[in-house]
Amino acid sequence: MSALIETAAGPVRLLGENATRIWGMSNAERCRRMAESAGKGGKRLAEGHELLFNLAYAFDPLLLTLALAQPGTLFAWDGVPIVGQVPAGSDPMRAPSVIDLSDGRKLYNHQLRKLEQPFVRELTPQTRSAIERRSYFGAYKGVTDVLTKYLWPELALVLTRVAAQLRMTPNMVSMIGITLCIVATFLFARGMYWTGFLAGFIFMVLDTVDGKLARCTITSSKWGNVIDHGVDLVHPPFWWYFWGTGLATWGLALSGGTFTFIMTAVIAGYVLQRLIEGMFLKDFKMDIHVWRPFDSRFRLITARRNPNMVILFFALLAGRPDIGLIALAWWTLISLVVHAVRLAQAYRVKASGRPIVSWLEEAQA
Template identity: 80%
Template structure:
């Protein structure tokens, strides 16, 4: 049994049927959204080809991206076709490039910066919650900060499930988060650090939830991405500035000279780190944090918002929010130096004729070599 859909991407064939919902929608609707999202991002099927989905299975969206990049590719689980871009009307298993994922192979997800075995699982009432869990964690970046990676994933999973069941859109979650971000800024300015921390913590968790909700329900939007990434990019310097002005309420106000040094360090350091990351991406077509294992590990603690909040939290526990801000400034300077050195080393490596390649690409190539 199969049905043919007409989408902006091209013809889409759904094999079988499945009444088990996933993230509050049918598997057919999930696959349709994935196809429509790919079309919005500029993907098209090759002439004479159709996109094939097997409704009996749920799979990582990475597989769809890969089959759209390479016409004639079909991913299977044993003899069962899962997703592929195949010739219209032909036997899917006769596709020129059939990849059986049941051998446990790992693939590199460039968007999420991680090497992993993509999720493929038969979707049944018994497996639904585990599939949702795996698809949620599959949407996590492999290279990120320590709080996002280790502290709140389980909490964010619960909130993502609740939001999906309530039919909330990612933009709704973002609006709540942005409001709390502004509230935290105001509270920091008044020296109400603990209350500000609570507001900021909820915002930081929701900053994870809106992205995961968008990926899991396939409801990403252009403006949603602008809001999410725009707020992430802009708000940290305001937090550090108003944290500094709020010290007066604790009787710990910094001298004008010290405050000016700290603000110069945290703002200039933050901007320059972003510039370095942009230069690296433009020059080497990959994020600086996936070059070597060291870079991926350093991303856990580099001077971004979440690691910086850990510094301020520890200082606040000690009753010295002023020392926390000074420590944050010096950590920003150290992180900036590390990034600048790594950028210079990459340019030197390329100048010497050696390729600048991600350690994840090398690991994936090694695994393919072992299979060959």
């Protein structure tokens, strides 16, 4: 049994039926959302082709992205068609390029910066929970900071499931997080560091939840991405500045000259580091953190918000939030130097005529 529906990407054929829900929706709705999202993102089927989804299975959205990029591509599992862009009305297993993923091959996900085997699994009431867990972790970036990668994935998974069951949108989660971000800034300015840490911690976890909820429920939006990434980009310097002004309530205010140096190092270092990352992306068409294994490992601890909060946390435990801010400034400068050197090295490699290729892509090959 099959049904043909029209989407923004083009005609979609749904094979079979499946009453098992995933992330609070039917598999047919999930597949329709994926096709609609791809179409609204500018991806269209080749003339004379249709998208095919096997509703008996749940799969990594990466497979749809790859199928849309290459007409005639079908992904299968042990001889069973799963998803693909195939000639309309044809036998899917006779598509020009049939890729059977049951051989264990790994594929590189550029967007999420990781190399892994995309998940494909039959969707049943017994497998639903495991599939949701796999799709959640499948939405995680492979190269990110140490807290996001290791500390709160399990907590964020629980919150993502709760949000999906409550039918919350990612923007709702983002607005709660933004409110807590502002509250944390106010508390830091008053020297209420522990309370501010609590608000900031919840915000940082929700900053993971909104993105995972969007990917798992296929509800990403242009403005949602702008808001999420905009807040992520703008708020850290404000946290560090008001952490510095809050030191006065502890009797640990920095001298005028020291405060100016620290703020210059923190803010200018942060801005310049992000500019270097942007230059690398523009000139080499990939994130600087996926160039070589060293870059991916350094991303775990580089001077971004989460690693910086670890520095401040341990300084606060020692009762010296002033030393924490000073250490944060020096770590920002060190990270800036590392990034500047890596950018210069990349330009030198390019000038020598050698290609700049991510080590993750080399591992896939």
